[in-house]
Amino acid sequence: MMHSTDTLIIGAGQAGLSLSHHLTRAGLEHALLERGRTGERWRSERWDSLTLLTPGWLSRLDGSEPHPDPDAFLARTDFVAYLDRYARSFGAPIHEHVTVSSVTRPGRRFHVETSSGPWRARNVVIATGDSAEPRIPAVAASAPPQLAQLHASRYRNPAALPDGGVLVVGAGPSGQQIAAELRRAGRPVALAVGRHARVPRRYRDRDIWHWLDAIGDLERTIDEVPDPAASKRAPSLPLSGANGGEQLDLAVLHRLGVTVTGRLETFHAGHALFADDLHVTIDDAERRLLRLLDRIDEHPDRSQSAHRAHPPDRPPPVRLPAGPAVLDVAAHEISTVIWATGYQREYPWLHLPVLDPAGEIIHRHGITPLPGLYVLGLKFQRRRASHFIGGVGTDAAFLSRHIACAPATGALTARATPAAGALRRGRASRTPR
Ligand SMILES: Cc1cc2nc3c(=O)[nH]c(=O)nc-3n(C[C@H](O)[C@H](O)[C@H](O)COP(=O)(O)OP(=O)(O)OC[C@H]3O[C@@H](n4cnc5c(N)ncnc54)[C@H](O)[C@@H]3O)c2cc1C
Numbered sequence: 001m002m003h004s005t006d007t008l009i010i011g012a013g014q015a016g017l018s019l020s021h022h023l024t025r026a027g028l029e030h031a032l033l034e035r036g037r038t039g040e041r042w043r044s045e046r047w048d049s050l051t052l053l054t055p056g057w058l059s060r061l062d063g064s065e066p067h068p069d070p071d072a073f074l075a076r077t078d079f080v081a082y083l084d085r086y087a088r089s090f091g092a093p094i095h096e097h098v099t100v101s102s103v104t105r106p107g108r109r110f111h112v113e114t115s116s117g118p119w120r121a122r123n124v125v126i127a128t129g130d131s132a133e134p135r136i137p138a139v140a141a142s143a144p145p146q147l148a149q150l151h152a153s154r155y156r157n158p159a160a161l162p163d164g165g166v167l168v169v170g171a172g173p174s175g176q177q178i179a180a181e182l183r184r185a186g187r188p189v190a191l192a193v194g195r196h197a198r199v200p201r202r203y204r205d206r207d208i209w210h211w212l213d214a215i216g217d218l219e220r221t222i223d224e225v226p227d228p229a230a231s232k233r234a235p236s237l238p239l240s241g242a243n244g245g246e247q248l249d250l251a252v253l254h255r256l257g258v259t260v261t262g263r264l265e266t267f268h269a270g271h272a273l274f275a276d277d278l279h280v281t282i283d284d285a286e287r288r289l290l291r292l293l294d295r296i297d298e299h300p301d302r303s304q305s306a307h308r309a310h311p312p313d314r315p316p317p318v319r320l321p322a323g324p325a326v327l328d329v330a331a332h333e334i335s336t337v338i339w340a341t342g343y344q345r346e347y348p349w350l351h352l353p354v355l356d357p358a359g360e361i362i363h364r365h366g367i368t369p370l371p372g373l374y375v376l377g378l379k380f381q382r383r384r385a386s387h388f389i390g391g392v393g394t395d396a397a398f399l400s401r402h403i404a405c406a407p408a409t410g411a412l413t414a415r416a417t418p419a420a421g422a423l424r425r426g427r428a429s430r431t432p433r
Contacts, residue, residue, distance in 0.1 A: 073241025
């Protein structure tokens with residue numbers, strides 16, 4: 001049986017739900033298809049003890065109830081319950097356990113094949129997540145066969161790993177938090193560090209997100225940054241919401257007993273070989289941190305009273321030993337490698353000419369050159385906060401308004417499409433804001 005709707009949203013994570021909220025408010029017909037359950041990635045692709053790294057005030061979806069404590073950090077399971085409540089609060093039309101296997105546009109409408117039959121829609125919104133597929137570097141192929149390997153998205157808890165030591169590769173928020181958890185569970189842990197970021201959890205008596213908001217970083221648009229591609233590639237802030245929002249950085253991990261090394265280059269004859277670049281990447285992170293703290297200290301407006309009351313309490317620089325160049329995997333009884341090396345996006349089911357040579361969706365502010373096709377929830381899609389829980393709602397409202405304004409026939413030509421024109425001209429479209 002062919003299902004039909006006006007706007008079909010693929011994915012019922014925070015992005016899909018936010019758009020559903022705005023389309024519902026606007027009285028626009030739509031449906032969400034979700035291959036698992038609502039918020040599936042928070043249920044099955046994140047570790048058990050994960051606590052949000054954004055405080056309550058920055059983890060709220062448009063139109064939802066506020067979290068009881070705006071400064072507290074929600075546990076993963078509480079956030080899943082929150083997403084469920086949010087979906088129920090406006091009757092989000094979610095079809096769970098429906099996997100999209102193909103999206104084409106044979107005529108004026110999109111044809112979407114799914115595990116529960118075909119759908120037809122005037123608009124399709126891809127909300128399948130920025131952190132979608134594990135990105136594992138090629139060096140994984142050189143790992144000794146006795147090592148268990150898993151991506152951070154498959155890590156659950158220390159007890160679920162084979163006995164022995166763990167090499168965590170990648171010092172982003174996942175790598176640093178997982179390394180801390182494993183070390184506290186008594187595991188020998190080595191952390192291979194590449195390009196990374198460092199920020200204090202709190203500065204001048206406020207959570208760092210307060211300052212990022214105060215200096216306008218969260219609302220900074222992709223059109224305002226000098227190098228959009230570099231901004232999208234910027235390392236994520238290695239923050240932790242665990243234990244009420246504890247400080248986490250390489251110095252903390254070193255004190256916990258984690259062996260901090262340079263970038264993992266390869267495995268050879270049962271040894272892990274590391275680059276001699278730890279001090280370079282640490283210094284680089286330090287420089288970027290100091291630039292950020294300068295901007296906070298110099299910021300003139302509403303942060304001033306906090307400035308007067310709380311003078312700069314800059315964290316001391318991270319000073320670590322150079323780290324081993326070689327680690328004998330067997331001698332250190334390392335049983336497992338966890339690849340905390342980030343995510344990529346893959347759209348094998350998207351049979352439409354909207355992918356660039358790297359396989360990323362071509363879009364401007366979420367509007368693709370193909371009329372009626374949208375994407376939501378990508379990193380820096382429109383603003384720095386685009387892929388944050390508390391940031392996706394603004395982009396969802398923007399797309400909802402665009403969908404409401406688009407002609408009902410679906411007969412837009414590429415020439416008449418604001419997004420396509422904007423892509424060609426390289427400037428903002430004349431779409432509603
Ligand atoms: C470990 C980790 C921790 C994070 N912590 C925070 C935090 O504390 N605060 C914050 O603001 N942000 C955080 N983020 C960033 C961001 O909020 C999350 O990545 C969030 O899950 C993004 O939501 P989304 O709806 O865009 O995508 P997702 O949550 O990835 O949702 C996409 C949905 O699409 C579904 N789907 C995919 N393919 C198909 C298909 N073919 N057919 C049907 N359905 C499909 C998936 O099952 C999934 O439910 C974190 C990210 C990670 C990886």
